[in-house]
Amino acid sequence: AQSVTQLGSHVSVSEGALVLLRCNYSSSVPPYLFWYVQYPNQGLQLLLKYTSAATLVKGINGFEAEFKKSETSFHLTKPSAHMSDAAEYFCAVSRGSSGTYKYIFGTGTRLKVLA
Amino acid sequence: GAGVSQSPSNKVTEKGKDVELRCDPISGHTALYWYRQSLGQGLEFLIYFQGNSAPDKSGLPSDRFSAERTGGSVSTLTIQRTQQEDSAVYLCASSAPQGFRSGEAFFGQGTRLTVV
Numbered sequence: 001a002q003s004v005t006q007l008g009s010h011v012s013v014s015e016g017a018l019v020l021l022r023c024n025y026s027s028s029v030p031p032y033l034f035w036y037v038q039y040p041n042q043g044l045q046l047l048l049k050y051t052s053a054a055t056l057v058k059g060i061n062g063f064e065a066e067f068k069k070s071e072t073s074f075h076l077t078k079p080s081a082h083m084s085d086a087a088e089y090f091c092a093v094s095r096g097s098s099g100t101y102k103y104i105f106g107t108g109t110r111l112k113v114l115a
Numbered sequence: 116g117a118g119v120s121q122s123p124s125n126k127v128t129e130k131g132k133d134v135e136l137r138c139d140p141i142s143g144h145t146a147l148y149w150y151r152q153s154l155g156q157g158l159e160f161l162i163y164f165q166g167n168s169a170p171d172k173s174g175l176p177s178d179r180f181s182a183e184r185t186g187g188s189v190s191t192l193t194i195q196r197t198q199q200e201d202s203a204v205y206l207c208a209s210s211a212p213q214g215f216r217s218g219e220a221f222f223g224q225g226t227r228l229t230v231v
Contacts, residue, residue, distance in 0.1 A: 030191070036222075043206065043222040044158075084134055092160065102148060103208075103220065107157035 002027045002093045006106035015091045019063075019078040021109045023091030026072065033074040034103070035065055035090045044090065050074060061085070086113045117141075119223035121207050127229045128197055136192040136226045140209030148210075148220060149182060149188050153203040161205075164190060197230045204228070 007022040048059025120139040174223040206219040
């Protein structure tokens, strides 16, 4: 069975500081991994995805994530936080061994950006 | 349509009543997913459709929950005899045939269900 663990339900950073949101996964088959962002009262928006091509994935709004198989991690980073980055971020894994592709989501990390 | 559309956006219902939640996926998207988002619980998978069939309905929490999809398009999630613990945001997502395997799904704004 696949699973995702997001460390830290709440993360606060100062504006201009590095953003690091942690995600570890468990999967018996090579996974597809995703980061989604959810702004208040909105649906989820795809930030970036890893589907077995380049291990360093660049997404929208300056975010990127690196797939590290040895660490079973897919941490999300951004060099310099902006106030508009305040939102909830979800890591997800898909590509089940049975051939299904449903997403399994982590419990989310709420990012707060301090002025 | 331009995006995944869900209706209603908000629904307040009395305990014990039945509710229907609707999802209009992006035109041409063959895969459709339902998720439930409860406060502090993250997103919980409910069911997914490929076309009109549901290969995986393992996430439906009880037999009070059911879903169908007709014409490979619109889907309806029905909750019978609602309970207070059913209160949550119900999210629908869809993906294109090629996106299905690369996993790029597009989410609607959700239906916020409140059972009083």
